[in-house]
Amino acid sequence: xxxxxxxxxxxxxxxxxxxxxxxxxxxxxxxxxxxxxxxxxxxxxxxxxxxxxxxxxxxxxxxxxxxxxxxxxxxxxxxxxxxxxxxxxxxxxxxxxxxxxxxxxxxxxxxxxxxxxxxxxxxxxxxxxxxxxxxxxxxxxxxxxxxxxxxxxxxxxxxxxxxxxxxxxxxxxxxxxxxxxxxxxxxxxxxxxxxxxxxxxxxxxxxxxxxxxxxxxxxxxxxxxxxxxxxxxxxxxxxxxxxxxxxxxxxxxxxxxxxxxxxxxxxxxxxxxxxxxxxxxxxxxxxxxxxxxxxxxxxxxxxxxxxxxxxxxxxxxxxxxxxxxxxxxxxxxxxxxxxxxxxxxxxxxxxxxxxxxxxxxxxxxxxxxxxxxxxxxxxxxxxxxxxxxxxxxxxxxxxxxxxxxxxxxxxxxxxxxxxxxxxxxxxxxxxxxxxxxxxxxxxxxxxxxxxxxxxxxxxxxxxxxxxxxx
Amino acid sequence: xxxxxxxxxxxxxxxxxxxxxxxxxxxxxxxxxxxxxxxxxxxxxxxxxxxxxxxxxxxxxxxxxxxxxxxxxxxxxxxxxxxxxxxxxxxxxxxxxxxxxx
Amino acid sequence: xxxxxxxxxxxxxxxxxxxxxxxxxxxxxxxxxxxxxxxxxxxxxxxxxxxxxxxxxxxxxxxxxxxxxxxxxxxxxxxxxxxxxxxxxxxxxxxxxxxxxxxxxxxxxxxxxxxxxxxxxxxxxxxxxxxxxxxxxxxxxxxxxxxxxxxxxxxxxxxxxxxxxxxxxx
Numbered sequence: 001x002x003x004x005x006x007x008x009x010x011x012x013x014x015x016x017x018x019x020x021x022x023x024x025x026x027x028x029x030x031x032x033x034x035x036x037x038x039x040x041x042x043x044x045x046x047x048x049x050x051x052x053x054x055x056x057x058x059x060x061x062x063x064x065x066x067x068x069x070x071x072x073x074x075x076x077x078x079x080x081x082x083x084x085x086x087x088x089x090x091x092x093x094x095x096x097x098x099x100x101x102x103x104x105x106x107x108x109x110x111x112x113x114x115x116x117x118x119x120x121x122x123x124x125x126x127x128x129x130x131x132x133x134x135x136x137x138x139x140x141x142x143x144x145x146x147x148x149x150x151x152x153x154x155x156x157x158x159x160x161x162x163x164x165x166x167x168x169x170x171x172x173x174x175x176x177x178x179x180x181x182x183x184x185x186x187x188x189x190x191x192x193x194x195x196x197x198x199x200x201x202x203x204x205x206x207x208x209x210x211x212x213x214x215x216x217x218x219x220x221x222x223x224x225x226x227x228x229x230x231x232x233x234x235x236x237x238x239x240x241x242x243x244x245x246x247x248x249x250x251x252x253x254x255x256x257x258x259x260x261x262x263x264x265x266x267x268x269x270x271x272x273x274x275x276x277x278x279x280x281x282x283x284x285x286x287x288x289x290x291x292x293x294x295x296x297x298x299x300x301x302x303x304x305x306x307x308x309x310x311x312x313x314x315x316x317x318x319x320x321x322x323x324x325x326x327x328x329x330x331x332x333x334x335x336x337x338x339x340x341x342x343x344x345x346x347x348x349x350x351x352x353x354x355x356x357x358x359x360x361x362x363x364x365x366x367x368x369x370x371x372x373x374x375x376x377x378x379x380x381x382x383x384x385x386x387x388x389x390x391x392x393x394x395x396x397x398x399x400x401x402x403x404x405x406x407x408x409x410x411x412x413x414x415x416x417x418x419x420x421x422x423x424x425x426x427x428x429x430x431x432x433x434x435x436x437x438x439x440x441x442x443x444x445x446x447x448x449x450x451x452x453x454x455x456x457x458x459x460x461x462x463x464x465x466x467x468x469x470x
Numbered sequence: 471x472x473x474x475x476x477x478x479x480x481x482x483x484x485x486x487x488x489x490x491x492x493x494x495x496x497x498x499x500x501x502x503x504x505x506x507x508x509x510x511x512x513x514x515x516x517x518x519x520x521x522x523x524x525x526x527x528x529x530x531x532x533x534x535x536x537x538x539x540x541x542x543x544x545x546x547x548x549x550x551x552x553x554x555x556x557x558x559x560x561x562x563x564x565x566x567x568x569x570x571x572x
Numbered sequence: 573x574x575x576x577x578x579x580x581x582x583x584x585x586x587x588x589x590x591x592x593x594x595x596x597x598x599x600x601x602x603x604x605x606x607x608x609x610x611x612x613x614x615x616x617x618x619x620x621x622x623x624x625x626x627x628x629x630x631x632x633x634x635x636x637x638x639x640x641x642x643x644x645x646x647x648x649x650x651x652x653x654x655x656x657x658x659x660x661x662x663x664x665x666x667x668x669x670x671x672x673x674x675x676x677x678x679x680x681x682x683x684x685x686x687x688x689x690x691x692x693x694x695x696x697x698x699x700x701x702x703x704x705x706x707x708x709x710x711x712x713x714x715x716x717x718x719x720x721x722x723x724x725x726x727x728x729x730x731x732x733x734x735x736x737x738x739x740x741x742x
Contacts, residue, residue, distance in 0.1 A: 006716075013723060020730075062713045099734045109727040116720050124533050128717045131540045132724040138547050139731025142554060145739045151554045154735075158551055159501050162544050163492055166508035169537060170485060173512050174685075177478075177519035180692060182529050196689040199682070471575065472582045474693070475686050477619065480586045482682035484593050484612075486675040491597030493671045499602055499647055503609050506640065507593050510616050513632075521623040526696040531625055532709050538635050539721045543728035545640050549647040550732035556651045557738060 005060055005067040008050045008075060009115050015042040016108035023101025032094045037436075039104045040086040043111070047079040057468065059121065063183060066121040073319055073465035074118035074246040081238040081326050082111045088334040088440040089231035091341055096144055097229060103143055110136040110235065114243035123172050123182040126247055127165075130211070133243060134161050137236065141228040153227025160210070160220045168207020174200030175255075187255040193262060201256055201263060208251075211244035212300045213293075215273040222285075225293035230340060233289055234333035237296045238326045245303060245322060249315060252307060253469055260310055268308055268399055274301025275406045283413045288336050289346050291413065292329070295372055298410065299325050302387060305399055309390040315466035317387035320459055324371060324379035324451050331368035331444030335361045338433050348417055353425020358433060362421045364441040369414035371448040374407040379451035386459070477518035485511035496563055498555065502548045509541045582622055589615030602648040610641035624698045627706060 019039055026034065050072060057068045086104070093100045109132065116129030138161060142154025176182055178197045179190040191197055206217060213221040225233045256263060278298025285291035303325070306318035335354075336346065338361055343350050355362040371378035384407060388400045451458055484507055491504030513534045520530025592615060595608040613636040620629035699705050710718050 061715055064713060065716050098739065102730050102734050106727055106731060109723055112723060113720070116716065124529075124536055124714060125717045125720075127533075128536050128540070128720045128724065131543075132720055132727065135540070135543050135547055135724060136727050136731065138544075138551070139727070139735060142551055142735055145554075145734075148558050151551065151558055151735075155498060155551050155555050158544070158548055159498065159505070162502070162505045162548070163508070165540075166488070166505055166512060169512040170508070170515065172533075173515035173519065176516065176530060176533070177523055177691070178689060180519075180523045180694075182533065190692075194689045195685040196691075199685050472579055472622075474691060476582060476586070477623065478686045479683060480589060480619065482679050482686070483590050484616075486679045486682075487590070487593040487597055489678060490668075490671055490675040493674075494668045495597065497602065499644065499651070500597075500605065503596055503605055503644060506609065506636075507596060507612065510613065510636075513628075514616060514619055517620055517623050517625045517628060521625070521698060522693055523691065525694055525698045528699055528702065528705055528709060531628055531702065531706060532714055534625075534628055535631065535706065535710065536717060536721055538631060539725065542635055542639060543724055545643055546728050546732045547735070549643055550735040552647055552651060553736050554738060 002058060002060065005053070005056065005058055006065075008046050008053070008079075009112060009119075011042075011046045011049070012108055012112045012115065015039065015046070016105045016112070018042075019101060019105040019108065023105070032100045033090055035101055035104050036086055036090040036093060039108060040083055040436075043079055043083045043086060043108075047076060047083060050076055050079065054464075063185070064122045064125050065116075065119050067119055068468040069465040070249070070315075070319075070468040071119040071246075073461065074242060075115045077242055077323055077326055078111055078114045078118070078239050081235065081242070081330065082107065084330040084334070084440050084443065085231050085234050085238070087436045088234075088330070088337055089229075090436055091434045092230055092337050095341060096146070098145055099143070103140070106136050106140055106143075107231075107235065110140070110239070114239055114246075117243045118246040120247070121184055121250070123176065123184075126251075127169065127172065130243070130247065131165060133240060134165065134211075137161075137232065137240060140232045141224055141236075143232070144229045147227070149227035150229065151227075153224045156220055157224045157228075164207050164210035164217070168204050168210075171200045171203025171205075171207060175204065176200075184250060184255040188257060191256060191258055193259055197259070198262060201259065202266075204251065205263065205266070208244055208248050209270060212241055212248070212304065213297050214270050214300055214304060215277040215297065218274070218277070218297045221297055222290045222293040225296075226287055226289045226346070230289070230333055230337045230346075233292075234329060237292065237329045237333070241296065241300060242322045242326065245318060248304075248307065249318065249469070253310060253315070257310070264308055264310075267304060268396060271301045271305040271308070272399055272402055274298060274304065275403060279406045279410045279413075282410070285413075286348055287346050288339075288348050288351070288417070291348065291417070292332060292336075295410070295414075296329070298406065299372060302384065302403060305391055305396070305403065306387045308396055308399070309394050311390070312463065312466045312470060313386070313390040313393070315469060316459065316462045317383070317390045319462035319465055320386050320455070321383040323458060323462070324383045324448065327444045327447040327451070328368040328371040328380065330440060331364045331448065332372075334437055334440045334444065335365040335368075338431075338437055342429070342431055343427075348420055351417060351420045352423045353427075354421040354431075356425050357431035360438065361433065361441060364445045365421060366418050367445055367448050369417060370411075371452070373411045373414045375411060377449070377452045379448045379455070382452055382455040382459075474518055474522040477514060481511040481514040481518070484508075484514065498548075498552050498563075502545065502552075506541065506545070509537060513537055578622065581618070585615050585618035585622065587615075588612075589619065603645065606641060606644040606648055609644060610637050613637050613641060625702065627703045 113132030120126035144150035282294035374380040488507030592612040617632040
């Protein structure tokens with residue numbers, strides 16, 4: 001057993017604990033800002049360190065924890081998402097959150113939960129990682145202590161989240177009962193299409209779809225996204241969703257791979273429903289966070305469709321899309337954060353005149369939204385292309401056509417936001433943007449364009465990671 | 471003879487009762503209690519399977535230890551949140567959490 | 573234990589569990605509900621004893637009755653405004669019959685699943701010394717899950733303190 005495989009997880013945990021200690025030690029007026037930067041630097045260092053782990057395909061603790069390229073790919077995605085979130089949230093936290101030290105520490109603990117989920121090879125480890133992430137997010141969603149919306153969102157997220165994990169656990173218990181094992185590879189050996197197995201699989205799918213906010217388990221997403229502090233909304237969209245996909249890929253393509261004929265139809269219907277509901281309902285939203293919530297429901301539908309291919313190409317498409325969605329979301333939420341810091345509101349109206357006040361942020365927002373919509377030459381176009389070619393090969397042509405039609409419709413409401421930004425400014429207040437937020441905006445802008453124009457390197461990496469499963 | 475099926479039946483009933491409470495209760499605390507019932511049903515299931523399917527390895531029982539820990543953490547956060555909501559608006563009725571549309 | 577006593581004990585514990593669970597969701601008073609919840613936990617721990625999970629039966633009593641049920645009672649008392657009467661009404665406009673029907677249907681489906689699944693029963697004897705075996709498993713194979721659970725409890729504690737303490741009015 002090689003404990004070195006666990007270094008990134010241990011480092012994240014230590015970083016979280018250090019933040020708590022620093023929060024007590026550093027004099028009050030300096031804590032707010034410096035803690036965020038310490039956390040961001042630490043996460044960046046761990047991200048760089050994790051590059052060295054590629055190529056390893058090892059397990060520790062009796063195969064219950066696997067460190068392969070797929071796990072590593074997801075971990076780097078989570079680390080990058082956390083790094084970007086930390087950078088653009090410093091000013092937001094200073095302004096709206098009272099307990100900044102605890103805020104950053106909990107965010108790092110959530111990151112740890114996601115990393116454990118990506119590596120989990122048995123249901124216990126997977127469950128405990130998922131609960132670490134979920135419970136931390138319940139608390140963080142309600143962390144904006146002065147806002148009523150925040151506590152309401154936290155309460156709703158907690159009630160629905162706890163209920164969904166109870167349902168998922170009940171499903172796991174049936175799978176365990178039928179196969180007599182909790183390890184994914186052993187479940188795969190013993191899985192046959194018995195009633196208990198199908199019941200367990202269905203309940204687990206329902207529980208996971210809740211985390212992914214797939215229709216019809218999406219009801220919580222708009223309210224929670226709206227009420228939560230903006231950095232947490234961003235993490236829910238980028239991190240929590242990707243972590244649930246990491247689990248979904250492992251569970252359905254390893255443990256339940258022989259039962260694909262049973263889950264494929266349901267998954268295709270869920271994906272289609274998410275695309276339709278997410279995009280159609282988003283048109284009527286006036287709050288930017290609610291709109292992005294519906295958009296994230298639709299994006300989850302797109303990513304989910306890749307599972308149907310059930311091969312390297314499908315998983316590669318999912319991984320590729322998860323990364324480009326992460327960059328687009330980081331850009332969109334960084335700009336929303338800047339606007340909220342400026343005028344204290346999340347309404348789309350508040351974006352009017354952004355193009356005059358801060359041309360850079362307006363461009364970043366435009367590119368991010370168009371990348372989500374999937375217009376060339378932005379990254380989203382290539383991502384959708386990979387996903388659609390993978391599932392079209394398997395005969396899901398109707399889903400591909402639906403996906404294309406829906407992504408054309410989505411251009412409409414994304415353009416509404418763009419139109420607002422390029423309209424005349426309502427007020428002449430000066431727009432101040434913190435440097436770190438601009439860094440995130442520029443990173444997101446460059447990534448969305450670079451991945452769109454040169455998809456090669458990322459596609460190669462995603463392909464490399466996807467091969468770890470077969 | 472009492473066997474696996476009997477225990478699973480009890481668990482299924484408790485789970486369904488929890489589900490019923492989850493969908494009908496009006497207060498947040500009542501909903502949290504219903505969720506605890508569902509988690510207990512899961513634990514009965516796991517231990518019954520552990521006893522009848524894999525009696526020589528205790529994986530099911532290990533799982534139960536973790537679900538109990540998670541349940542305790544969930545209740546702690548849940549009740550803390552209840553206090554906050556109560557202080558904000560003097561009610562713990564789920565239906566009055568309506569600042570935003572559901 | 574002879575078979576007759578085992579059967580009788582099972583039905584007593586099962587009846588206590590199910591009856592008090594029904595009480596939890598139908599009582600209109602939160603304090604009654606929480607006490608019935610505690611009773612339900614006792615019934616469940618009786619079932620654990622019958623399944624030869626004696627250590628977990630003790631844990632169930634300690635954690636669920638000693639901590640969770642008490643926290644619920646505390647929560648109820650700290651958040652009730654006037655009298656405790658009528659604090660746990662069911663949703664007035666909720667179609668409780670329909671929901672009851674759905675729950676009944678769920679039980680029926682599950683019973684069908686239990687009856688039709690070919691279970692792989694094992695004839696091996698149960699582990700006798702469960703605490704020692706559990707302890708060894710948790711500290712070897714399930715080490716990572718254990719460490720993560722520890723972080724989870726720490727995080728839950730921090731989160732709960734911050735949320736319950738509320739805004740610092742300086």
